[in-house]
Amino acid sequence: MLRGCDLMTWDANEGKRLYGRVIPAEPPMRHTVIREPIGVIAAFTPWNFPMSSPSRKVRGALAAGCSIILKAAEETPAGAVMLAQAYHDAKLPDGVLNLVFGDPGMISSYLIASQVVRAVTFTGSTPVGKHLAGLTAQHMKPAILELGGHAPVIVCDDVDPDSAALACVKGKLNNAGQICVAPTRIFVHRKDYDKFVEAFARYGANTGGACAGAEQRYRTCRK
Template identity: 50%
Template sequence: MLFIGGKWRPASDGRVIDILNPATEEVIGQVPNASSSDLDDVLAAAAAGFATWRRTAPAERASVLDRAGRLLLDRAEAIAATLTEEQGKPLEESLAEVRQSAEYFSWFAGEAVRSYGRLLPTAPGRRAWVERRPVGPVAAFTAWNFPASLPARKLAPAVAFGCSIVLCPAVEAPRTAAALVQALADAGVPPGVVNLITGDPPRVSEHLISSPVIAKITLTGSVPVGQTLVGLSARHLQSLTLELGGHAPVLIFDDLDPDQLGRAADALVRAKFRNAGQVCISPSRVFVQEAVHDFFVEAVVERAAGLALSPLANARRRDAVSSLISSSEANIRTGGVQPEGPGFFYPPTVLTDLPPDSAVLRDEPFGPILPLLPFTTLEDGLEQANAVPYGLAGYLFTANTERADAAIAGLDVGMIGLNEVALASAASPFGGVGLSGYGREGGTESLEAYTVATAVTTKGAP
């Protein structure tokens, strides 16, 4: 399962890590635990791959990505089945994720030929321009909650703009990422351009980042891991893109009528509990204006109570969710009890009447926990919404344009949904502020993330 220099191979010392099905807790496979020798090999492969790929015409890079995207669509059902088995989300969600990954490949195929620089005004007899050059070999670390789309969001721009990449997927769900790498290999990406490593995360990250071969680091993961990688990058001052935790606020305003509140509740419950709440942009703190608070709470409880959720990713996540709820000092309106039997399941849990210092309001839940609280004025709602150090996503539901504009201006987050909960797309920049990280992936902003600007000034012969 290690993919180094265009070839699949086991770990050099034969060590492996078990992969569990989170719905049954059964071992469904194993993944290599890369050795130091394997990591040295992948660094050498990435350096060689970059030397070739950076000189490859953008049109050829685009063709490879386009072919890989079409291969993903052809293989979508099989990849989705693997994704569901190792990560746990419903098959319908897995299939949508694989198709979104194909969209990243095809969208960045178009961007590969649009990595424009610019001409600069100069004095007579001189010329000056800025060109975009690939940043270099990339070390990419991805989380387990979206094992197809998170790797795709890093693979696609790296390949498009001439970088080589060492992809390090989460060991909980690595086979999905391997399917993406295989699609790129089958599409004709040269050896060493795309590589895949699995193993003990702290050891792998320290080994890769300590090497001067790696020019860029991109992480989708937790805040503590992001802080660790920032420290590791200090020696060689690598470029960093960090998409870390989120604790997304939602503002529900009192200008909505009962039908509109019902539709908002539908959207909120759907967004909150997909993938069992294991989504970094998941709504996780809901502030409801006082006049409609009780009505909206009942609407949410009614919709959440009947949901059957997919499992959490592992026992650690289930225990963390259970601990947050037990310490919340809240009124548990539905859920809150871990079911018996195999699998890391936890029911949708709606909380009200929380004390302002509750850990649920401070710490990212990353699970099926939905707290609802009242607010009075717009200013009060924004103060509560911005009261945490995270700033990834935020949502608001209102029919009043003036309120919407003021709330959008006042939310300190990187992405905002107005009467909408679907934020991620290939064409849109994804990222946050504060402890949610910095830098953007997706959209034309990826050009800045995966290239460097080189300024050139010329004049005639000396």
């Protein structure tokens, strides 16, 4: 939360520097870029970072002069609710920040098709991102997608297996493994395989932390 507050201040100050620019051109042409708010943003955030993800969407939109409709995750709603309450307490005008919960498919289809919404931003899984990209394309609206991936790790034979195992544990178990860049496959040179496995098990014991729920634990362990 403290990091989100710091970055909120950073975005607010960067918003003051959304300058236009003049692009060199051959006379008599003149090329000028003017940055203007695009309009209402529909933002969709995941459950694994319940405060930082909504905060990042909201502060960027507000700094650019845009209103935002935030669809946060039902699995971890408290962070987004507290964020909206903080903006309300700070006297943000009504209607600038709007928070909704409900059926993701129904809400995304409704918001993306709405003439009020001018752009879409989404953080989440690749399959859902592909679906939303298709919806935005149907309505010719820009979309910013931050999607999950499969992050392989390759441990070569010229590295210290103990140090490599520690780095992999930190990457894999960060946020209890509930993070899109957590390694999903680890390839270890056969020469160091046994040492790596022993070190990984030793460093990884009791460092996983709590998952957001049973479904998230299943997804994390399945990876």
